Amino acid sequence: MSVTAPERSPSNHCKGFLPIAVDTLSPTSVLEFDLYIRPSDKKPPLIYRERSYPLNQRDLKRLARTGVDLLYVTVASHMAYETYLRETLTRNEHLTLAQRYKILRTATRTVFETAFCQGNLNLMVEVAGDFGQHMTKIILGRDMVLTDLIALMDHDYYTYTHVTNVSVYCLAMAKGLGISRKTDLLAIATGALLHDFGKRHVPPAVLNYPGRFNDEQRAIVEQHPADGFRELCLREDLSWAQLMMVYQHHERLNGRGYPVGLGGDEIDQWAKLCMIADVFDALSSDRPYRKADPIGEVLDFLEHRTGTDFDKEMVLCLKSMIK
Amino acid sequence: MPEIHDQVEDIEEMLESLRCDIHLPASWADFFEQAGSVPSAPEDKRRFPRSYLRVSGALEYRQSLPGLTRAKTWYRIYAKDVSRCGLSFVHGEQLFPLEQMRIILPDGKLRMIEVMRCRHIQERCFDIGANFVQGFRT
Numbered sequence: 001m002s003v004t005a006p007e008r009s010p011s012n013h014c015k016g017f018l019p020i021a022v023d024t025l026s027p028t029s030v031l032e033f034d035l036y037i038r039p040s041d042k043k044p045p046l047i048y049r050e051r052s053y054p055l056n057q058r059d060l061k062r063l064a065r066t067g068v069d070l071l072y073v074t075v076a077s078h079m080a081y082e083t084y085l086r087e088t089l090t091r092n093e094h095l096t097l098a099q100r101y102k103i104l105r106t107a108t109r110t111v112f113e114t115a116f117c118q119g120n121l122n123l124m125v126e127v128a129g130d131f132g133q134h135m136t137k138i139i140l141g142r143d144m145v146l147t148d149l150i151a152l153m154d155h156d157y158y159t160y161t162h163v164t165n166v167s168v169y170c171l172a173m174a175k176g177l178g179i180s181r182k183t184d185l186l187a188i189a190t191g192a193l194l195h196d197f198g199k200r201h202v203p204p205a206v207l208n209y210p211g212r213f214n215d216e217q218r219a220i221v222e223q224h225p226a227d228g229f230r231e232l233c234l235r236e237d238l239s240w241a242q243l244m245m246v247y248q249h250h251e252r253l254n255g256r257g258y259p260v261g262l263g264g265d266e267i268d269q270w271a272k273l274c275m276i277a278d279v280f281d282a283l284s285s286d287r288p289y290r291k292a293d294p295i296g297e298v299l300d301f302l303e304h305r306t307g308t309d310f311d312k313e314m315v316l317c318l319k320s321m322i323k
Numbered sequence: 324m325p326e327i328h329d330q331v332e333d334i335e336e337m338l339e340s341l342r343c344d345i346h347l348p349a350s351w352a353d354f355f356e357q358a359g360s361v362p363s364a365p366e367d368k369r370r371f372p373r374s375y376l377r378v379s380g381a382l383e384y385r386q387s388l389p390g391l392t393r394a395k396t397w398y399r400i401y402a403k404d405v406s407r408c409g410l411s412f413v414h415g416e417q418l419f420p421l422e423q424m425r426i427i428l429p430d431g432k433l434r435m436i437e438v439m440r441c442r443h444i445q446e447r448c449f450d451i452g453a454n455f456v457q458g459f460r461t
Contacts, residue, residue, distance in 0.1 A: 226420055229419070229420055230420045233389075233421055234388065234389065234460075235389070236389045236390075238390065239390060240391055255443065259441075259442075260417060260441055260442060260449075261442055261443040262417070262443055263443075266417075266443075
């Protein structure tokens with residue numbers, strides 16, 4: 001994958017519709033939602049399959065043969081699609097970790113990107129919650145080994161892949177630290193997925209800048225935790241701890257972070273998880289101006305900075321989980 | 324502390340009675356001596372000029388963010404500078420963006436503010452920037 005590719009453009013976005021990946025569909029007797037297909041980028045979606053009309057294997061093969069990897073559902077029927085997806089993941093107990101993760105990642109990626117680009121806050125929080133639920137089940141699964149999951153992840157550092165990776169790392173660390181209540185794990189996963197919400201306000205030219213930031217660019221980027229907090233803090237469906245993941249994930253234990261410059265115990269525990277996951281993914285992913293570092297070196301980097309920047313117990317937990 | 328509506332008659336007496344946990348840095352020993360216009364920096368994006376206003380004031384907490392519980396309490400703060408649209412002040416605790424509160428300056432007039440930014444200076448010392456607002460969110 002090209003490391004200079006721009007942030008994915010919303011060319012597949014269409015008002016009133018949400019893209020869904022064909023990979024997430026399986027032959028079924030009936031769907032509870034209509035499927036639409038888009039003849040071209042310039043044209044609106046047209047009905048492809050009404051909800052009462054079965055989708056079969058031949059249809060899916062034809063779509064694959066003709067290079068169609070996205071269909072559309074109306075925004076109003078997004079919940080019906082999510083229910084379908086949830087049933088697919090739970091009904092088929094024989095799906096491997098890799099299959100579950102691929103379905104989940106593919107399913108939420110396009111919707112998440114659409115919601116992010118449109119600034120559709122309600123949809124983003126809803127998608128984040130759905131992703132968190134599915135991911136929590138995967139993380140709590142007996143066959144979950146973080147190293148295997150890392151091998152399945154993308155490491156291209158686009159916004160969506162970054163926030164989902166951070167969500168996975170946060171969940172894994174939370175589980176490793178003994179957090180077992182599903183509501184807590186779900187909240188951590190959702191908060192992590194939203195942690196970079198404020199980057200919506202960073203111009204793409206700065207976000208994708210292929211080099212080190214100058215002072216002006218750095219000042220712009222350093223606004224994103226506070227910007228994300230401002231957009232989310234009046235919502236009643238996010239907890240204070242989740243909001244602190246958004247607001248404090250760039251703070252550091254020694255007080256040299258931003259936006260406030262808090263230190264030590266002044267930083268929320270979930271924010272401490274998020275900052276480690278954030279740095280881990282940043283360093284282990286390809287960036288526009290640098291290749292990913294080997295995971296061993298990234299873990300050493302984090303461990304050398306325990307006590308000054310990062311919580312020691314959390315870093316060691318992450319290290320122990322990556323075999 | 325009695326309910327205050329829009330004007331305080333004896334501001335000095337009120338301030339004396341308020342809790343103040345602020346620890347100013349030693350390097351700010353001349354904090355209350357600065358006066359006049361605040362010099363603007365080349366990268367300054369502020370819309371209006373600021374003036375030093377190095378006096379004590381009063382800040383009233385109120386519940387304004389769903390996830391953060393605030394009891395209605397008055398604190399003494401140190402004003403730093405003021406402009407037409409807002410002010411900065413020093414407080415002993417962290418405040419968060421979009422928090423809305425009431426503030427009283429030495430003129431005794433009650434004003435409504437919304438926090439824009441907060442920066443930690445040292446223990447028990449936060450530099451807060453806020454805008455004046457016409458009314459609180461409902």
